[in-house]
Amino acid sequence: MVPAAVVVVDGVPVTPNGKVDRAALPAPDFAARAGFRAPKEGRESAVAAAFAAQLGVESVGADDNFFALGGNSLTATGVAARLRESISTEVPVEWIFTNSTPESLAHRIEAREADTVENDGAGSAVAVLLPLRANGSRTPLFCIHPAIGLAWCFSGLVQYLDDDRPVYGINSPALTDPNVRFESLDDLAHRYVREIRAVQPHGPYHLLGYSVGGQIAHAMAVQLRRDGDDVRTLSMMDTRVPTDAPFDDAMPTVASLLAEFGGVEAVDEGESTITAEQAARLLRAKGGLFASLTPDHLETLYREYRELVHAARAHRPSTLEGAAVAYFSAATDSLDDHDRGTWAADWTKYNIGEIHEYRIPTRHEQMTSPEGLSVVGPLLNRHVNLADRERAPE
16 A cells, blocks of 8 residues: 555654554645645635645645545544535535545535536435545455445545555445335345446456445355456455344344444444434434434335345355455454354355455444554555455466
């Protein structure tokens, strides 16, 4: 991975419990690097200033990607708040996902202010294929959503991957078409294979899935291999192999739905039986990316969540051959699963080849939090880069 900047320090500051104190690290001077293009006056400068203030850096260029500089779905909410204050304009947080540079976001703001586009809210941010970083010369990484159906949680991963590797999130089609239904997880995987072929018609492919998304990514890899394509890597984040346990034994709750919002903890311990109305109030009180969700939104998401979990439990994986597999497991047991320590090993029945397991010091629902991705990201970057080097054509 090529870092965005290198800062020399006398020593690494640590917190009282011995962890790196990121807040005490000096901010890099991005304006001094080659290729920096200063933002234009007006909305572009305002957006760049909001990016810089939220990320704690000296300056941000017109072409700098918010997520590549360290932003994520949570800090994006701070950018929207700063812009609301500085330019008196409401900027939907979702716009930052598809307009992640000061130049592109400023253009969208200006177009809306000129009434040349509608204020479409989430818009393309909930499209099935979400470009988190569309440009780059390397093989793209496709990130499959967890059970909630949104891939926004992967936005914080971009900063840890080489800056010439495109990154795409895969959102559930139900977010844009509530009438969409899939008979099985394999059926859904087939739809996603079509989506990624739209931007990359042929292999090699890099696939990543979080939670249930890991099952979908595995099914996609199997289908791609059957089509004769090279699946270079498959990476799964705390993904359980389906079991024969009855579905009604552990129906997901609204609280467990909220835990899938990319590491957002909207409920306290013991509040596992909250209703959609209570959940909406908690999200509004917390603020941030999901604060605008209504009880109706949550009811719809909950229905889709249950259906996907049901499909995942009914799914029986086929065997995958030819992919370098990485498994990132949550080291802290936050789920009531006494066999969680065997999850990575359970996948060996469905993969021909070694599975490289990495224990991440976090809980399942925090795997895509800034802290979780700070560990997963560099390991994943090394994994895909190594596979690219070892299997590159001579």
